[in-house]
Amino acid sequence: MTWVNAMVQGVMLGGLYALFATGLSLIFGVMRVVNLAHGVLTILAAFIAFFIVDHTGLNPLVAMAIVVPVMFTIGYVLQRLLINFTLGSGVLPPLLVTFGLAVVIENILLKVFSADSRGLDAGRIENVSIRLTSRLAVGWLPLTIFLVAVVLLVAMQLFFDRTTFGRALRATSDDAEAAQLMAIDNRHVYAVAMGLALGIAGVAGVFVGVRTTFGPLEGPVLLIFAFEAVIIGGLGSLWGTLVGGVILGVAQTLGAQLAPGWFQLSGHLVFLAVLAVRPTGLFPRVGAV
Amino acid sequence: MPRRVVVERSTFASRWGMAVAIIGVLVLALAPALFLNSVLRTLVQFFYLLALAQMWNLLAGYAGLVSIGQQAYIGIGAYGLLFFADRLGVNLFVSVFLAALVAAVLAIPTAALVFRLRGGYFAIGTWVVAEVYRLLAANTQSLGGGSGVTITAAIGIDRTVREYVTYWIALGLAIASVLIVYYLLRTRLGLALRAVRDREMAAPTLGIHVLRAKVQVYVLASTICGLTGAVIYLSLLRLQPDATFSVNWTVFMIFAVVIGGIGTISGPIVGTIVYFLLQQYLADLGPIYLIILGAVAILVMVQAPRGLWGLVLDRWNIRFFPVQLRVRVKEDPSAASGPNETTEPERVRGRSVDG
Amino acid sequence: MSLLEVEALDQFYRDFQALFGVSLRVDEGEIVAIIGANGAGKSTFLKTVAGLLRSDADAVRFDGNSVGGRPAYRRVSMGIALVPEGRRVFPSLSVEENLRVGGFGKRPGWWNLRRVYESFPLLSKLSTRPAALLSGGEQQALAIGRALMTNPRMLLMDEISLGLAPIIVKQLYQAIPAIVAEGTTLVIVEQDITQALGIAHRAYCFLEGRVSLHGRPADLTRDQIRAAYFGWR
Numbered sequence: 001m002t003w004v005n006a007m008v009q010g011v012m013l014g015g016l017y018a019l020f021a022t023g024l025s026l027i028f029g030v031m032r033v034v035n036l037a038h039g040v041l042t043i044l045a046a047f048i049a050f051f052i053v054d055h056t057g058l059n060p061l062v063a064m065a066i067v068v069p070v071m072f073t074i075g076y077v078l079q080r081l082l083i084n085f086t087l088g089s090g091v092l093p094p095l096l097v098t099f100g101l102a103v104v105i106e107n108i109l110l111k112v113f114s115a116d117s118r119g120l121d122a123g124r125i126e127n128v129s130i131r132l133t134s135r136l137a138v139g140w141l142p143l144t145i146f147l148v149a150v151v152l153l154v155a156m157q158l159f160f161d162r163t164t165f166g167r168a169l170r171a172t173s174d175d176a177e178a179a180q181l182m183a184i185d186n187r188h189v190y191a192v193a194m195g196l197a198l199g200i201a202g203v204a205g206v207f208v209g210v211r212t213t214f215g216p217l218e219g220p221v222l223l224i225f226a227f228e229a230v231i232i233g234g235l236g237s238l239w240g241t242l243v244g245g246v247i248l249g250v251a252q253t254l255g256a257q258l259a260p261g262w263f264q265l266s267g268h269l270v271f272l273a274v275l276a277v278r279p280t281g282l283f284p285r286v287g288a289v
Numbered sequence: 290m291p292r293r294v295v296v297e298r299s300t301f302a303s304r305w306g307m308a309v310a311i312i313g314v315l316v317l318a319l320a321p322a323l324f325l326n327s328v329l330r331t332l333v334q335f336f337y338l339l340a341l342a343q344m345w346n347l348l349a350g351y352a353g354l355v356s357i358g359q360q361a362y363i364g365i366g367a368y369g370l371l372f373f374a375d376r377l378g379v380n381l382f383v384s385v386f387l388a389a390l391v392a393a394v395l396a397i398p399t400a401a402l403v404f405r406l407r408g409g410y411f412a413i414g415t416w417v418v419a420e421v422y423r424l425l426a427a428n429t430q431s432l433g434g435g436s437g438v439t440i441t442a443a444i445g446i447d448r449t450v451r452e453y454v455t456y457w458i459a460l461g462l463a464i465a466s467v468l469i470v471y472y473l474l475r476t477r478l479g480l481a482l483r484a485v486r487d488r489e490m491a492a493p494t495l496g497i498h499v500l501r502a503k504v505q506v507y508v509l510a511s512t513i514c515g516l517t518g519a520v521i522y523l524s525l526l527r528l529q530p531d532a533t534f535s536v537n538w539t540v541f542m543i544f545a546v547v548i549g550g551i552g553t554i555s556g557p558i559v560g561t562i563v564y565f566l567l568q569q570y571l572a573d574l575g576p577i578y579l580i581i582l583g584a585v586a587i588l589v590m591v592q593a594p595r596g597l598w599g600l601v602l603d604r605w606n607i608r609f610f611p612v613q614l615r616v617r618v619k620e621d622p623s624a625a626s627g628p629n630e631t632t633e634p635e636r637v638r639g640r641s642v643d644g
Numbered sequence: 645m646s647l648l649e650v651e652a653l654d655q656f657y658r659d660f661q662a663l664f665g666v667s668l669r670v671d672e673g674e675i676v677a678i679i680g681a682n683g684a685g686k687s688t689f690l691k692t693v694a695g696l697l698r699s700d701a702d703a704v705r706f707d708g709n710s711v712g713g714r715p716a717y718r719r720v721s722m723g724i725a726l727v728p729e730g731r732r733v734f735p736s737l738s739v740e741e742n743l744r745v746g747g748f749g750k751r752p753g754w755w756n757l758r759r760v761y762e763s764f765p766l767l768s769k770l771s772t773r774p775a776a777l778l779s780g781g782e783q784q785a786l787a788i789g790r791a792l793m794t795n796p797r798m799l800l801m802d803e804i805s806l807g808l809a810p811i812i813v814k815q816l817y818q819a820i821p822a823i824v825a826e827g828t829t830l831v832i833v834e835q836d837i838t839q840a841l842g843i844a845h846r847a848y849c850f851l852e853g854r855v856s857l858h859g860r861p862a863d864l865t866r867d868q869i870r871a872a873y874f875g876w877r
Contacts, residue, residue: 034409036357085591091408095355096547096590103540103583107576164748171734171745177696178732183720183749183794220536224420227413231406265424268417272402275414279405 003257005136010253012138014246015146016211019204020226021233021241022153023197029236030173030193031087033094037102038226040219041198044105045071045205047113047216049120060120060210068202075198079191087190102219109216120209145207149245152200153238169193221264228271234281243282247274298475298611306609317460321453329456333524335565336463338541340517342549342557343466344510345542350552351474351482352506355408357539358415361399361422362392362511364534366518368432371528374442376431381442382454385519392515396508404504416536423534437529440522455523462520466513470554471610473509478502486552540579547586550598554610559598647672647798647829648693649705655688655697655853662688664853670798675820675830677840677861680850681873686833687729689850690800693831694726695719706798720749723797727804731787735776739767742775742786746793753795754826760789763822781812788819798829805836813839837869851875 024038035041045067052063082101086093125144129137160166172179172189179186208214208222225248233244248267255266274281321329341359348354369388373379379387403414427435443451473479481502484491493499522528541564549560564582571578593600601607648670655663663685670676680686691697693704695716704712711719716726734742743757761768764785770778775786784804791799805813817839824830834840841847841861849857849872857864857872870876 028409032408034412036409036412082587082591089594091353092349092355092551093590093594095409095412096543097587099357099540099543100547100583100587100590104580104587107579107583110576111580164744167737167741167745168748170737170741174734174736175732177716178728178734179745180696180716181694181720181726181728181791181794182745183717183751184745185715185717220416224413224417227410228417231410231414235410261424261428265421265428268421268424271417272421275402275405 002135003254006253006257007250008132008136008138009142010250011246012142012146013249013253014229014242015142015149015249016204016207017225017229017245017248018149018153018242019145019200019207019245020222021229021245022149022156022238023201023204024223024226025230025235025238025241026156026193026197026200028230030169031094031190033083033087033098034227035083035194035197036095036098036223037105037219038098038197038201039221039223040102040105040109040216041071041074042201042205042208042222043214043216043219044074044109045198045202046120046209046214047109048202049206049209050113050118053120060122060206061125064203064206067206068199071202071205072195072199075195076191078198079194080187083194084187084190102223106216106219113216115215115217117213117215118209119213120206122210126210141211145211148203148207149242152203153242156196156200157238165192225267228267231281232271232274234284236285237281237283240281240283240285247282300608300611302607303609303611314460314464318457320460321456326449326452329452330524333456333459333520335561336459337517337521337524338545338565339463339558339561340466340513340520341538341542342545342561343470343554344513344517345539346546346551346554346557347470347473347506347510350546350556351470351479351486352503353486354503354507355412356415356507357412357536357543358403358417358419359511359514359542360534360536360538361415361419362396362514363518363521363538364419364422364426364530365392365395366515366520367522367528367533368426369515370519370522371432371438371440375440378442381440381446381451381523382458384442385458385516385523388519389512389516392518393508393512396511396515399511400504400507404500404507419534419536423530426534427530433528433530435530437527437532440526440528443523443526455520458523459520462513462517466517467554467558467610469509469513473506474554478505482506540582544582544586546596548589548596550596550602552595553598553602556596556598560596563597645708646670647707648831650689650693651703651705653689653692653699653703655685655692655699657688662853663692666850666853666855668848668855668858670829670831672797672829673824673827674845675824675832675843677844677847678831678833678850679835679837679840679847679869679873680856682835683852684850685853686850687802688853690726690802690831690833691728694724694728694800696726696728717749720794720796721751723751723795724800725791725794725796725798726800727784727787727791727802729802729806731780731783733775733778733783733786733790736774738772738774739778739786740771742790743767743793746790749794751795755792755795757793760792763792763819764789781808781816784808784812784816785819788816792823796828798831799823801830801832803833803835805834805839817843837873849873 020042024035027033027035048070049060049063049067052058052066053060082097083094086097122141125140128140130140130143131137160170168179168184169189171182172184172186176186229241229244229248231244232247233240233242247270251270252263252267256263320332345359348356366388369391370384373384373387374381399418403411403418406414426432432438474483485499485502545560545564546557548563549558550556571581589596646669650666650668653663653666654661666689678686678689688697692699695714695718699712701710701712706722706724711722734745737745743760766782767785767789770782775783778786788801788804804816813836820830820843832840844861846860847858847864848855849869851872852875857868
């Protein structure tokens with residue numbers, strides 16, 4: 001693989017990372033909670049897709065249409081029944097509860113599915129590429145993932161900026177108590193936000209399953225990639241998340257070109273470099289916490 | 290009637306508790322003569338888990354820092370031990386302390402990086418750092434690489450001697466971890482921490498340099514975690530990056546502290562005991578065991594956020610490790626009128642402090 | 645039956661008691677002023693009526709219904725709106741977005757965006773400005789307009805004059821007639837006694853969590869007010 005090719009692959013990978021990161025970033029933006037279970041929930045979505053494909057023979061990309069609403073519901077219920085009760089008592093409870101949740105979900109998956117890696121087969125799309133130049137080709141699947149990421153980001157932006165509920169979400173994240181005075185029930189608002197975040201994680205999870213193999217123990221690495229993309233890109237900025245994801249992806253693929261074992265490590269090192277030099281990220285939203 | 294105002298720190302429970310503790314420590318110190326080696330090994334495990342729990346509690350319960358990357362220092366301690374004992378030929382037991390020094394040195398630049406983040410992102414940042422160390426260890430063949438390595442320096446030492454010395458070092462570590470936290474909280478730094486914990490925004494107005502206090506605590510806790518890591522692998526002897534740098538160490542720390550009682554000194558002791566007992570009986574269940582642990586931790590966090598010891602404090606107000614000062618008003622016994630009376634202070638309502 | 649009936653209301657912040665058996669009533673269409681020194685419990689009282697603080701169900705009755713246990717977002721749907729202490733506009737939203745959020749509950753009534761702009765012309769000029777960049781007086785106008793967008797039956801205003809220049813305060817109070825013209829009941833908490841008593845039908849004075857005086861402004865002497873306000877005998 002040539003260097004340019006590696007870069008292009010990295011950019012496409014960035015789209016996938018942006019998908020991971022959007023959910024994490026959304027929850028933090030609305031409720032100031034870092035959901036430590038985000039990675040394992042993304043894996044859960046992949047397993048849900050696996051279950052559906054196993055029992056119905058549907059193409060995983062089609063199964064996404066079921067996975068996303070299921071994940072939304074899981075997110076809504078999780079927020080209403082558990083995470084809402086951790087809010088307002090400081091930084092520790094949400095972190096510790098989501099951490100506990102991550103442990104529980106990971107081990108449930110281990111128990112039910114065993115530690116084996118598995119994959120989702122999406123058929124032809126995995127093998128077809130677009131030939132750009134004589135030495136450069138882009139796979140249809142990575143390109144699709146990237147485009148879906150862009151579309152979802154645009155949709156999220158529009159949702160926040162233009163819709164009534166999006167406005168209510170922004171108001172709640174500014175001042176939840178004052179939002180109550182506007183007839184906004186913040187328990188419901190937070191739950192919808194979590195539902196959206198997990199819905200996006202659902203999309204990401206299916207793509208992970210199709211693009212690579214996945215297993216119950218892979219939650220943490222997805223969480224870390226999501227987090228690195230958010231920090232590199234800059235807190236509070238949806239588009240920064242895409243840029244962050246791309247930079248991370250490129251760092252990883254270029255690193256892997258140097259030495260195969262350096263895929264993850266080069267991503268971490270670039271992340272640490274950004275943290276050292278520009279801790280607020282590359283495109284932080286002005287005034288974002 | 291003339292009155293004397295007395296400011297004191299020790300409580301009824303702490304004075305009795307100290308007597309019991311001294312006896313307990315003596316018994317434990319003599320344990321090698323009293324118990325089987327297998328019992329000693331179990332105790333060693335208990336001691337190093339207790340040290341880890343105390344350190345995580347110091348970070349989260351007192352400095353408000355949720356770190357899910359302390360396993361980095363466990364690994365650094367372990368690989369430091371390997372490096373000094375096996376690669377450099379230094380005495381095995383001395384290497385344990387040298388490894389702790391390495392942890393201390395590495396904690397400083399780490400702090401410089403991770404403290405650029407706050408709250409939950411700080412937490413994940415610490416995890417990324419641990420991952421970096423794990424990957425570096427896995428990619429370094431001279432340290433055993435991905436498949437791991439055994440500390441061979443231990444082979445040259447008589448087995449019983451090694452187990453006894455390991456035991457005493459571990460016992461010392463456990464006691465030290467408790468005392469470090471206890472005495473730290475009684476210093477100015479400790480007072481600063483508690484002020485930061487209660488009202489971070491107001492603390493700087495009292496002249497408290499919040500960031501510096503947190504960094505100091507982070508480096509201290511990480512050094513002890515490094516020391517503990519060296520002790521762990523002094524006992525286990527077999528290193529493997531995925532296990533040595535595993536986040537499961539953090540899972541334990543969080544569990545023990547949350548269930549035992551965060552922000553108290555007795556809490557982590559209780560939590561480690563609970564974890565230990567559960568582990569003895571449930572570890573065979575594999576993933577189910579961890580599901581139970583995680584679920585219990587979640588439940589405790591939501592329903593009884595101050596843990597088991599917090600419940601005890603609320604109910605009976607027993608303080609073995611009193612940190613706060615109390616004021617008692619004593620009637621002067623030399624006064625001519627009236628009998629001697631001392632009045633116990635009314636319990637201060639509101640949030641209980643450490644115990 | 646009064647629109648708002650508060651009976652023997654106690655309110656606590658953890659171990660600290662802020663209100664001791666406060667009883668008060670407000671009839672439909674009235675303007676009632678609540679005055680008192682800092683810490684007297686006035687804001688706590690309004691927050692309790694609005695639902696940001698809970699109380700015994702029967703301690704607060706609105707239009708005959710016991711609402712003490714209901715959360716704030718449900719009371720807004722019933723017609724209780726609060727302009728909170730410190731304004732608390734949504735900083736990352738523009739002026740117009742702030743007002744639109746007020747309309748979230750979709751309570752039918754006279755007020756809408758156009759009519760709020762008519763009552764507060766300065767807001768229409770600033771409609772796209774982020775609320776965080778407004779001056780104190782502009783934010784106060786926005787907070788009032790936002791509350792009006794919920795089409796309240798009873799509007800509670802918590803110290804709208806706080807921190808503002810007298811001329812700005814005067815301008816704000818000039819909008820009051822338009823508000824009450826539609827039959828909205830008004831409860832205002834004020835430190836500016838002159839303004840408050842100038843427009844109120846009845847007034848209550850709070851002192852250390854209790855009602856120390858009440859009556860019609862015309863019936864209350866300066867000395868009585870001073871005594872009730874400061875607690876002098």
